[in-house]
Every structure is written in C-alpha cells, then in structure tokens.
Amino acid sequence: xxxxxxxxxRIFDALSANxxxxxxxILIDDEWNLILIDHSRAFAKNETPFLDEIxxxxxxxxxxxxxxxxxTLNEHMKPWLFGKGAVKxxxxxxxxxxxxxxxxxxKRGETAVFPFDLS
Numbered sequence: 001x002x003x004x005x006x007x008x009x010r011i012f013d014a015l016s017a018n019x020x021x022x023x024x025x026i027l028i029d030d031e032w033n034l035i036l037i038d039h040s041r042a043f044a045k046n047e048t049p050f051l052d053e054i055x056x057x058x059x060x061x062x063x064x065x066x067x068x069x070x071x072t073l074n075e076h077m078k079p080w081l082f083g084k085g086a087v088k089x090x091x092x093x094x095x096x097x098x099x100x101x102x103x104x105x106x107k108r109g110e111t112a113v114f115p116f117d118l119s
Contacts, residue, residue, distance in 0.1 A: 004116045005034040007056050011065070014097055015090065018042040019049045043081060048093045054100055058116045065098050 013021045018039060025038035073087045081087060104113045 002032060002034075003056070004058055007054070007058070007116075008061055009034055009036060010050055010054050011057060011061060011097060012036065013042075014048050014051050014054060015065075015093055016042040017045055017047055017049060017089075017093060019045060019047070021050070043086065043090075046085075046089045046092075048096045051096060051100055054097060055104065056113055056115055057101055059114050062098075062101055062114070065094055065101075068094055 009021070009026075012018075013036075016039065018041060020038070020041035021036075025036070027035040027037060029035060068091070070087055070091060073081075073090060077090070078087065081090065083089075101113060
C-alpha cells in the first residue's frame, strides 16, 4: 500500500509539474497515508519533473491517465490552470508519463510495472 502511494505521488507530481516535492511537504498520518502539501510551485514550469523516478504504477491510475482528455481538463481544471496552453501542456506531460510506463511494460512486462494487488 505504501509503495502504491509513493508511485501515485510521483505520477501526480510529474503530471502537475511540481518541481518542489521534498520531505518537508509530505505528511504521513497515523495510518500511513501519504498527504501531499504545498503545491505552490506546481504548474510553474512546463516540464515533467521526476519522470525517471516513475518505475511502477497501478493499472487503475494508468487507465485514468490514458482516458484523460482535453474536454475533461477544460471542464474541471481550466479555472486553476493559467496561460493559453496550460491544458495542452498538462496533456503533453500525461503523454510522457504514459509513454514512459508503456516503454517499461514492453521492456519489463506488466507484472513488474503493475505489481500492486488492488483486491
């Protein structure tokens, strides 16, 4: 469960271009839930930070990433994304994440990339 949360954190930070994830802005509650705080530097630059650190995921988030589209982002995220190309930039980062995971699947196999039992 912990490893799954860390993998999702890495994907979230890469997707949101959060260039400032560090131990000082991660909280852990009594049940070992990861709580991400301080997103003040997210979306500040159009880069995909920590992409190389994405080595695993779960099938659920992988499917959600692939299903993410411009219309949905415009509907739910547009008020918080600044700049004309912000939604398209987010989708480009999504594409890089999906491409990375797809490459890892081809190289190492689905079992190695999706090791988490979701049952």
